[in-house]
Amino acid sequence: xxxxxxxxxxxxxxxxGASAEVEDWTGGGDHFKATVTAAAFAGRxxxxxHRLVYEIFxxxxxxxxxxxxxxxxxxx
Amino acid sequence: xSNAEHNQIRDAIGAAIAEHETILFMKxxxxxxxxxxxxxxxxxxxxxxxxxxxxxxxxxxRIREELSAISQxxxxxxxxxxxxxxxxxxxxxxxxxxxxxxQTLSVDGDGSQELGAAESEAVAPGLTQIENRLG
Numbered sequence: 436x437x438x439x440x441x442x443x444x445x446x447x448x449x450x451x452g453a454s455a456e457v458e459d460w461t462g463g464g465d466h467f468k469a470t471v472t473a474a475a476f477a478g479r480x481x482x483x484x485h486r487l488v489y490e491i492f493x494x495x496x497x498x499x500x501x502x503x504x505x506x507x508x509x510x511x
Numbered sequence: 512x513s514n515a516e517h518n519q520i521r522d523a524i525g526a527a528i529a530e531h532e533t534i535l536f537m538k539x540x541x542x543x544x545x546x547x548x549x550x551x552x553x554x555x556x557x558x559x560x561x562x563x564x565x566x567x568x569x570x571x572x573r574i575r576e577e578l579s580a581i582s583q584x585x586x587x588x589x590x591x592x593x594x595x596x597x598x599x600x601x602x603x604x605x606x607x608x609x610x611x612x613x614q615t616l617s618v619d620g621d622g623s624q625e626l627g628a629a630e631s632e633a634v635a636p637g638l639t640q641i642e643n644r645l646g
Binding site: 481482485486489494496497502503504505506 | 585602
């Protein structure tokens, strides 16, 4: 079962320079909430930003990861 | 299952997205959402009195599979406006709070969309037919 810390590490490993805060939303290990800050998001639409994160997990989203609620932003 | 059946569903989804200016693919119905994310997205649209068509993805798992293949978006709900994916629950709520959603739905368009029109009960007819035929 994926844990919040593992999800954070995978996001930060996959998107260069990203920093992620991930919490287990329900405590059940399948609903997560992530705030991701990355320079790679600059100039991209929100859809594209979220896709960059979703792509890391592929079919795990909707599978073992029931929900990954996202907030994405570029560094200030 | 044949590819033809998959393609038929994909075509019906594409047609529904093209036919409805605002269309929400969700779990459950606007009156009875079956998931908190779908419920929040419906609530945002209703708060803006935006008319929208709604398709329940739950009756046939192929709807969700084909929808995600078209949109390259893994989760439900998915809101489309004028044929374009606007986003799922997180993006819709962010846009609702910033006022961008109201712009996308009514102001930033050709003005043909009338606020308050009672379209939100409509379910895309092509998909309903496919569900009936295959289900």
